[in-house]
Amino acid sequence: MAERGSAPGVAERGSAPGVADLAGLRAYRALLGAQARSQAAYRTSFVVDLVGNVGATVFDVVTVLVIFGVTRELGGFTLRETLVVVGLSSCGFATADLLVGNIERLPRYVRTGLFDAVLVRPLGALPQLLLMDLPLRKLSRAVFGLAVLLFALVSADIDWTPGRVALAVAAPPAAAVFFGSVFVMTATVSFYWVDSGELANAVTYGGRDFTSYPITVYGGWFRALFAYGMGFAFVSYHPALALLGRADPLGLPSWAGWAAPGVAVVAAALAALAWRVGVRHYRSTGS
Amino acid sequence: MSVIEMDGLRKEFTVRVKAGPLRREKRTVTAVDGVDLRVERGEMLGCIGPNGAGKSTTLKMLTGVLTPSAGRARVCGLRPVADRTRLALRIGVVFGQRSQLWWDLPLRDSFDLLRHVYRVRAGEHAARLARCRDLLDLDAFLDTPVRQLSLGQRMRGELTAALLHGPEVLFLDEPTIGLDVVSKQAVRGFLAELGRAGDTTLVLTTHDLADIERLCRRLVVIDHGRVVHDGSIAELHRRYGSRRMVVAELDAALPEPPVLPGAPVQRVEADGRRLVFALERASVAEVVAGLAGLTTLRDISIVEPDIEEVVARLYRAPAALMDAP
Numbered sequence: 001m002a003e004r005g006s007a008p009g010v011a012e013r014g015s016a017p018g019v020a021d022l023a024g025l026r027a028y029r030a031l032l033g034a035q036a037r038s039q040a041a042y043r044t045s046f047v048v049d050l051v052g053n054v055g056a057t058v059f060d061v062v063t064v065l066v067i068f069g070v071t072r073e074l075g076g077f078t079l080r081e082t083l084v085v086v087g088l089s090s091c092g093f094a095t096a097d098l099l100v101g102n103i104e105r106l107p108r109y110v111r112t113g114l115f116d117a118v119l120v121r122p123l124g125a126l127p128q129l130l131l132m133d134l135p136l137r138k139l140s141r142a143v144f145g146l147a148v149l150l151f152a153l154v155s156a157d158i159d160w161t162p163g164r165v166a167l168a169v170a171a172p173p174a175a176a177v178f179f180g181s182v183f184v185m186t187a188t189v190s191f192y193w194v195d196s197g198e199l200a201n202a203v204t205y206g207g208r209d210f211t212s213y214p215i216t217v218y219g220g221w222f223r224a225l226f227a228y229g230m231g232f233a234f235v236s237y238h239p240a241l242a243l244l245g246r247a248d249p250l251g252l253p254s255w256a257g258w259a260a261p262g263v264a265v266v267a268a269a270l271a272a273l274a275w276r277v278g279v280r281h282y283r284s285t286g287s
Numbered sequence: 288m289s290v291i292e293m294d295g296l297r298k299e300f301t302v303r304v305k306a307g308p309l310r311r312e313k314r315t316v317t318a319v320d321g322v323d324l325r326v327e328r329g330e331m332l333g334c335i336g337p338n339g340a341g342k343s344t345t346l347k348m349l350t351g352v353l354t355p356s357a358g359r360a361r362v363c364g365l366r367p368v369a370d371r372t373r374l375a376l377r378i379g380v381v382f383g384q385r386s387q388l389w390w391d392l393p394l395r396d397s398f399d400l401l402r403h404v405y406r407v408r409a410g411e412h413a414a415r416l417a418r419c420r421d422l423l424d425l426d427a428f429l430d431t432p433v434r435q436l437s438l439g440q441r442m443r444g445e446l447t448a449a450l451l452h453g454p455e456v457l458f459l460d461e462p463t464i465g466l467d468v469v470s471k472q473a474v475r476g477f478l479a480e481l482g483r484a485g486d487t488t489l490v491l492t493t494h495d496l497a498d499i500e501r502l503c504r505r506l507v508v509i510d511h512g513r514v515v516h517d518g519s520i521a522e523l524h525r526r527y528g529s530r531r532m533v534v535a536e537l538d539a540a541l542p543e544p545p546v547l548p549g550a551p552v553q554r555v556e557a558d559g560r561r562l563v564f565a566l567e568r569a570s571v572a573e574v575v576a577g578l579a580g581l582t583t584l585r586d587i588s589i590v591e592p593d594i595e596e597v598v599a600r601l602y603r604a605p606a607a608l609m610d611a612p
Contacts, residue, residue, distance in 0.1 A: 023406045030403035038391040041432075113385035119352045120387075121404055122375035280354045280368070283300060284347055 027123055031131040039136055049137035057090055057141045060212055061148055075216030076249055080156045082214060084243060087149030088236035089211035092175020094145035098138040100130060100180035103187040104204070107194050109133075116284060126184070126275055146172070156244060164243055167258060171239040174264035175211075178235050181264070181271035182207055188278035203230070211236045216249055234263040288364060290456055290488045291326035291349065296358035298344050298512075318344040320512030321358065326490065328455075331482045333503030334492040337602045341512040342492040346460050349490075350380050363455055376405060379449030383461035386441070387448045388433045394444050395429045398451060405452035412451055419447040422477050439470030446477060457481070459491035463498055475501045496598065508601060515601065527601065529592040533564045533574045536586035547577040563590075 039046055064086050068079040077085070109115040109129060118128045153168060186200035210218070210226045215237045218226070227233035234256070241248055242257025298319040306312040319341040326332050334342045347353040349362050351371035360367055365374045381387075388397040402412045420426055423443040428436055436444065442462065449457060462478075463471045479502055481487050493499060499506055499520070506523060508516035516523055524530070532553065540559025544552045549569030552562055564574050571589060578584055 027403045027406070030400050034389055034392060034396065034400050037396070038389060041391045113382065116347070116352050116382060116385050117387050119371065120350050120375055120378070120380040122372045122406075123404060124372070282353065284344075284353055 024123065028127055028131055031128060032134065035132055035134050036136060046137055050140045053137050054140045054144050057094055057144050057148075060090055060208075061086060064212065075214040077214045077216070080152070081240070081244055081246070083148070083152035084156050084240040085214055085236045086212050087145070087152035088171055088175055088239060089208060090145035091142070091149040091172045092145075092235060093179050093208045093211070094138070094141040095172070095176035096179035096183060098135065098142045099176070100183045101138065102133045102135055103130060103183050104197065104200055105133065106187045107190045107197070110190075110194075110282075110285060113285070115282070119279075119282075125279060153243070158243055159245055163258075167239060167242055167260075170261050171236075171243075174239075174261040175235045177264040178231070178260075178267050179204070179207070181267035182230075184271040185274045188274045191278035191281050191283075207232050207235075214240075231263050231267060234260045289325040290328045290330075290363060291324070291490070292359070292361040293322050293324045293345075293349075294359040296322045296345065296348060296360055297356045298341070298348060298353060299356045317512050319348070319355075322509075322512070322514055324507065324514065324517070326488060328488055329482075329485045330505060331478075331489040331503045332491070332505050332507060333499035334490070334507045334509055335494070335496065335499065335598060336492075336509035340509045342509050343460050344512075345509070346458050346490070346492060350378060350458055351375070376452065377455050379452070379454035379457045381442075381445050381449045381457070381459045381462050383442070383459075383464040386433070386445065388441070388444055390434045391432055393430045393432055394425070394436070397433065397444070397448060401448055401451055407452050411453065415451050415453060416447065419450060422480060423447060423473060439466050439473070442466060442470065442474060443477075446474065450481075454487065456488040456490065459489070461493055462491060463493060463495050471495070471497075478502055508598070510602065523597060524592045527597050529597045530565045530567060531592055532590040533566060533571055534588045534590060535562045535564065535574070535578055535584060536560065537562065537578075538583040538585055541582055545578065545581050547574055550574050550577075 061083075064079075064082060067074060068082070072078070074082055103126070106115070106129075109118075114129070114132070115125070118125050118132075121128065149172060158164060182204050186196070186203050189196040189200060207226065207230065210232050215223055215227050215233055227237070238248070238252070238257040239260045240257075242254065247254065248256065296319055297317070300316045300318060301313050302316055303311040304314055318339075322341075322345060334345070336342050344353065348355045348360055349367055351367035351374055354368050362374055363377045365377075367374055387401070388394065389400065392400075398412075398416055401407075402409070407415075420429070423446065425443060425447065428440050428444075431440075433441060433444065446462070459478075463474055466474065475498060478489065478491075482489055482502060489502070491498065491502070504519055506516065506518065506520055507514055508523070516526070518526075533550070536557075537560045541562075544555055544559075544562065547564065547569060549567050550564040550573070551567065553565045554563040555561070556563065562578075566574070569577075571587075575584070575587060
């Protein structure tokens with residue numbers, strides 16, 4: 001009810017509403033607020049979920065600790081070095097899962113008609129879906145992922161240079177953008193093939209597990225496919241090498257670590273394209 | 288320029304059908320098969336047709352939800368898919384089986400959110416909402432979460448939600464489906480009022496012909512993805528041979544059914560004391576005058592043609608009827 005008169009009215013019909021303009025941002029903020037209030041309607045279960053959600057992420061880290069209980073090195077990396085890899089992966093994945101992860105529910109949005117409803121509004125379909133179903137209870141995971149990363153960066157004995165500080169700041173968002181793009185791309189498969197959920201999970205959660213370890217522990221075609229075919233090596237492995245000042249045992253030059261933000265941008269562009277094409281193929285449901 | 292233009296609009300879907308234990312065959316289904324229509328500003332157009340005739344698919348192509356396979360569509364001069372977000376500011380959409388409202392929030396909150404989504408000035412928004420509250424009796428449940436509303440209440444909420452940004456065209460896909468009589472009346476009355484104001488173009492699909500009789504002067508019948516009738520309800524009757532009937536109650540049966548020019552006897556009931564004439568060329572007065580010369584009349588009633596029956600016949604054999612003179 002506030003902000004009287006500040007929003008451009010319907011009179012301004014010629015201009016195309018985009019993500020960038022102020023009124024658009026205000027609209028998205030309103031959607032986010034509505035989602036927060038909707039979840040507040042179920043307060044107790046929200047708190048339970050918030051706590052319960054840390055569990056999965058903790059498990060990833062505990063797995064690494066258990067492995068190092070029986071070995072001093074993993075694929076040529078020490079525990080402290082491996083934690084940097086895990087930290088980047090958890091932080092990036094948890095953030096992407098919070099912001100974009102629910103797009104895997106696209107088949108449900110189609111079935112319930114939410115997707116139709118979203119398409120007849122003057123806003124982007126993807127941002128609307130993400131905001132209208134933002135799983136705020138996953139916030140705890142992202143916070144935990146960040147904590148692991150900070151702990152790893154502090155304890156890894158990194159030789160800090162301005163460049164490495166910049167990379168440490170840019171790599172986690174880049175990892176999040178990369179995972180987010182993977183979420184979107186795999187979800188668009190369901191525009192063509194409704195039962196694609198398992199395949200999507202194999203790629204997204206498989207990617208998260210893959211990026212939790214130095215890729216030297218994997219072998220052959222599997223490593224080639226996930227690391228460079230899909231680009232997961234640039235999420236945590238290469239940035240970690242660059243931060244730690246280590247040469248790649250697999251022989252890639254040292255700039256690979258600095259390429260992470262670029263790879264994320266390419267992934268996001270591909271995801272946006274896949275989404276646009278997917279929406280054009282959308283079939284809706286009966287009546 | 289017409290508000291809505293469709294030229295050769297088509298939509299095909301590929302479906303995979305089981306053709307054996309492992310084999311699946313691709314098959315193309317044509318949901319909309321070349322529709323040409325023009326709708327002018329302020330018109331109220333009703334679309335009927337059997338399930339799966341392509342009504343909803345057409346509406347979804349006009350609102351930018353579905354991409355046409357072929358043909359051209361323009362709404363308010365815009366391309367529905369390419370200009371989707373710009374078009375959305377100028378149209379309102381009510382899908383009877385979909386919701387634009389926030390399930391867990393009070394109805395009032397949904398309206399306020401839509402004000403932001405559609406960038407409507409607070410003043411304009413308040414004025415339109417006040418009008419809808421008045422005409423649709425929303426006040427009793429404005430603070431109720433949408434999930435607790437009855438279907439009729441929710442539909443009144445949906446109508447309001449679709450109109451708060453002052454759309455030029457309102458698309459309604461089965462707006463009265465599943466509603467009780469009272470809610471149906473409320474919705475129809477509201478839409479009639481909207482149509483009377485004259486600046487909103489209204490396109491609705493329905494299974495309930497009463498919606499169309501009450502609201503739309505122009506009726507489009509769609510079957511198998513094609514327009515099989517486009518005109519008034521009266522034209523539909525004329526074309527498919529449905530006529531008004533005159534029912535005459537007589538004091539005593541006539542020895543044999545009378546022959547009146549232009550009004551053949553359709554049925555003889557009650558042992559000859561009730562005669563039903565079909566009005567072909569004769570007027571009601573001519574039938575009454577003709578009968579009065581033969582016998583004493585106890586009662587006369589006129590039965591309007593039953594549009595349901597016409598449409599049922601149309602659905603059963605559209606091709607045959609189309610070829611009829």
